Amino acid sequence: MVSRVVDRQTDMIGNTDLLKIQSLSKISGSDIYVKCEYQNPGGSIKDRAALQLVKDAIDSGELQPGMSIVEGTAGNTGIGLAVVAKSLGYDLLVVMPNDQTPEKTKMIELHGARLKAVPPVPFKNREHFYHTARRIAEENDNFWWANQFENTSNMRAHYLHTGPEIWQQTEGNVDILVSVSGTGGTIGGNSRYLKEQNPNIEIWLADPDGSGSFEFLRSGEYKSAGGSMTEGIGIMRLVENFRQAKIDYALNLPDQDLVSIANFVREQDGIVLGSSSALNVAAAFFAALHREPGKTIVTFACDLGERSASKLYNPDYLQSRELSQIAEPIEKIMQRYKSDGNRILKVNREYWLD
Numbered sequence: 001m002v003s004r005v006v007d008r009q010t011d012m013i014g015n016t017d018l019l020k021i022q023s024l025s026k027i028s029g030s031d032i033y034v035k036c037e038y039q040n041p042g043g044s045i046k047d048r049a050a051l052q053l054v055k056d057a058i059d060s061g062e063l064q065p066g067m068s069i070v071e072g073t074a075g076n077t078g079i080g081l082a083v084v085a086k087s088l089g090y091d092l093l094v095v096m097p098n099d100q101t102p103e104k105t106k107m108i109e110l111h112g113a114r115l116k117a118v119p120p121v122p123f124k125n126r127e128h129f130y131h132t133a134r135r136i137a138e139e140n141d142n143f144w145w146a147n148q149f150e151n152t153s154n155m156r157a158h159y160l161h162t163g164p165e166i167w168q169q170t171e172g173n174v175d176i177l178v179s180v181s182g183t184g185g186t187i188g189g190n191s192r193y194l195k196e197q198n199p200n201i202e203i204w205l206a207d208p209d210g211s212g213s214f215e216f217l218r219s220g221e222y223k224s225a226g227g228s229m230t231e232g233i234g235i236m237r238l239v240e241n242f243r244q245a246k247i248d249y250a251l252n253l254p255d256q257d258l259v260s261i262a263n264f265v266r267e268q269d270g271i272v273l274g275s276s277s278a279l280n281v282a283a284a285f286f287a288a289l290h291r292e293p294g295k296t297i298v299t300f301a302c303d304l305g306e307r308s309a310s311k312l313y314n315p316d317y318l319q320s321r322e323l324s325q326i327a328e329p330i331e332k333i334m335q336r337y338k339s340d341g342n343r344i345l346k347v348n349r350e351y352w353l354d
Contacts, residue, residue: 053146
């Protein structure tokens with residue numbers, strides 16, 4: 001076992017473990033792994049993007065000593081940037097929708113950042129968190145805007161680090177990578193790196209209700225129906241980080257499946273997944289059931305499961321969304337997934353070139 005002695009929290013970002021989900025691997029016949037991104041000091045995969053965004057800005061001279069960082073985020077990127085900013089000596093202002101879980105809001109403040117909460121309005125509204133953060137930077141020369149959606153340093157974090165870690169940990173034997181997408185950085189960087197190592201690796205996008213990504217890959221247009229409890233997942237516009245992704249298949253799954261899979265894994269393996277991680281794992285399980293046994297499938301435990309306690313594991317909240325807290329038996333899920341292959345979208349458009 002290799003342990004590290006470090007000078008600051010930024011030195012602890014990355015090199016996360018790959019954990020086999022024993023229960024789902026056994027019944028699917030393939031090895032399903034989660035990359036334990038909750039091991040990062042800020043508790044999520046977004047620590048990686050936060051560090052790369054800031055490092056690249058410092059190296060380019062865009063972010064100078066004494067300047068402040070501003071970013072619009074649904075939560076985890078704000079926490080990651082708070083960790084990175086404090087470690088490297090910068091102040092941070094986070095602009096966030098006011099409907100995110102209180103767990104995330106509290107952690108941003110505990111890590112030393114200032115928080116500006118705004119209404120959860122459509123992207124076209126000038127008060128949207130993205131536009132608010134951009135406007136603050138444009139009106140104040142002392143602010144640097146991280147711009148996680150369009151700044152491809154986000155994707156580079158995974159191309160340079162996460163992808164190589166997965167390749168090394170699986171000894172080059174990974175067959176399928178499954179990932180949700182918010183900004184597109186995770187799926188963009190990892191898919192590009194892994195496809196360069198082996199073009200036959202399948203890249204699957206997992207998309208929740210209320211996101212337009214699945215429909216965009218199907219028809220070229222952003223349309224959505226319904227909504228999801230997942231936070232920061234799915235988007236209704238094409239951004240530069242998502243444009244970098246090399247996606248072979250896309251899959252849309254409802255929130256009720258997240259509840260069932262999260263509870264099954266928690267009861268069988270003692271692994272507490274957040275809502276985005278539960279979507280990843282459900283999609284990985286779905287992929288396993290539509291491929292020959294013996295595959296190696298990797299996905300992400302995006303953040304600490306406790307950050308979804310007030311939603312995914314809250315009976316009152318689930319009831320408010322007309323979701324059952326009683327998990328569907330895994331045998332029924334398997335049967336339904338096996339017979340529901342028409343949910344799988346084979347992606348043919350080279351959308352990243354458009």
